[in-house]
Amino acid sequence: MTDPVSPRKVQQALAYLAGLHGDDLERARQVGAQVQRWRGKSDEHERAWLEAEHRWQLVHRLAPQLRGVVQPEPCDPSRRRLLRQGGALAVVLAAGGWLGWMFKRTMPFEHALQTAHAEAPRRFALPDGSELLVAAESNLRVRYSHGQRQVLLLHGNAYFDVAHERLRPFLVSTRLGVVQVLGTAFTVSDRGVGVQVAVARGRVQVRDLQGREVVLRAGQRVGLDDQGRLGAWQAGSELGPDLRHWQRAWWSFTDTPLAEVIAELNAYVAKPLSVDASAARLHLTGSFPSAEPQVLIESLARVLPVRVVDEGGRVMVMGR
Template identity: 30%
Template sequence: MGRDGSDQEMTTATYTHEDPVVDAALDWFTRLRAGTPDDATLRAFRAWRDGDPRHAREFRALEELWGAPTFAKAATLAGARPAAPARPSRAPWRRRLAFAASLALVLAAIWRSPDAVVAWRADYLTATGERERVTLPDGSTMILNTASAVALDFAKGERAITLLAGEAFFDVRHDADHPFTVTGRFGEVRVEGTAFSVEMKDDRDEIVLERGAVAVRCVGASGQAAALHPGEAVSVTATALSPVRRAAPEHDLAWRNGRIRFDERPLGAVVEDLRRYHKGPIFVLNDAAEGTVVSGNYRLDDIAGALRTLAAATGAEVIELPAGVVILR
């Protein structure tokens, strides 16, 4: 999406999703339902859809959402009524533009809500502070970190997982005939048998390889790819891959055992990680403490205790308020 039309009715629908694949799926979905597409449009859509498995998955997810009863109610209230496959329409072009605008706004609003999307699409999800170990249909093992969610596709020989939120670790059973893929917001990891993690951050996906080998690809326009070897990591943004770098899996993946480990990191960066496991907000109001370099190894089920220890080491004061609010000043 993300296009500005010259008509006022269309400018109200202008919206750009941070994930370029979702953005394109939203755009195609709206265009195909705003009127009767011509043959050239249908050919262009099919070329886009068939050009990448994730394109087809995101578009299929929108089609399923379009038919869900809860979405039908929301779309009707917004003026975009879900219906059977579109028949030839004689509606004036302005009416079709208004339909596209209302449909785009409803879809964008739902797609921007993590709770709505995750709850609807996820096969497995964890709450803040929780972890879950899952044996997958092929015998592989998946561990979900805090506030994480995934959707699975193991039908017809597929071994495909979409990370919807948070972070997950995969210990993949070897099967050369059926590659195992994990798709995040910006990157896709493809393996036959190995152990690695994928973490979805606001502006990038982080992939850390513990053992084996994986191929990582940017799902954006660049299509850049990289191969990882044990102990390596890479970041993937909407447009590019970072240089492959050395990682510390014993630290990066300590969460699997309920720990968080870090060496020589600024307190502010550590607190950013701790927030993922704490149900209330954490504020750092002490600039000197925030920049102080710290090291530690703490339990993830006692974030408040970790903060008290870190505050003492950096000269900050801890204030604990109701509803899990913690202030370091």
């Protein structure tokens, strides 16, 4: 792997470029000779020169008024002119530094994010300024290109607080559909039963496998069933689980199918639970601490017509 170029050397190359593009032809000739010697000293100097040229060209494509500001003036030994030249060069170097930061922010990026079983929610910062909060036993792939930002949610729960970029859409792809950000913070959950999307701020567009779409606003949510079909969107308080509560180590379920409850629970328990067909379609309402999953397990038999049976290490939730 090639080592990154020193910012100081890029600034030095930008200073040479300022001299080369000035109106003093004699000075430009002298600088030209210095540049050749400087570039030949090392591979890092050559890479710094190429980076500086790239930034210089971009600055000169930004706008005519900016070009006028950063264009170096003819060399003049007077103190006032030297101060003006120094100010112009400072603008060039600042613009170069800004462009360097911008390219770092928008350069292609690929990373795998994975959390462990029963792990507390973990925060991840992305290069564009977006933030992810990822729940236990979750698996994601982040892929950024110059034209698109994409997250593949393979399994689990993630909360997205997305930095706005007009020219690069932000997509969350799941096995059952795609969520496109329209400027927002939202949660996507996939524990293997269906996919749930809940919006905390702004708007998202959710598209199912049949191409149908719905736009959700703050406080709304929608589910994708196991066939990749959109359900009816509703307010967040009307359809459980409340996907924001796991961020505070708490589960809140409202009329939630037991199969979904167990799928969420299994990310936190040492012995995964299975639910048989007679109990899978029962619905649960209640709030439980995710840091103490045994509280939820012990509550099931009290609030639903089920029994929890441990059969030699295999825990089953069965209808009575």
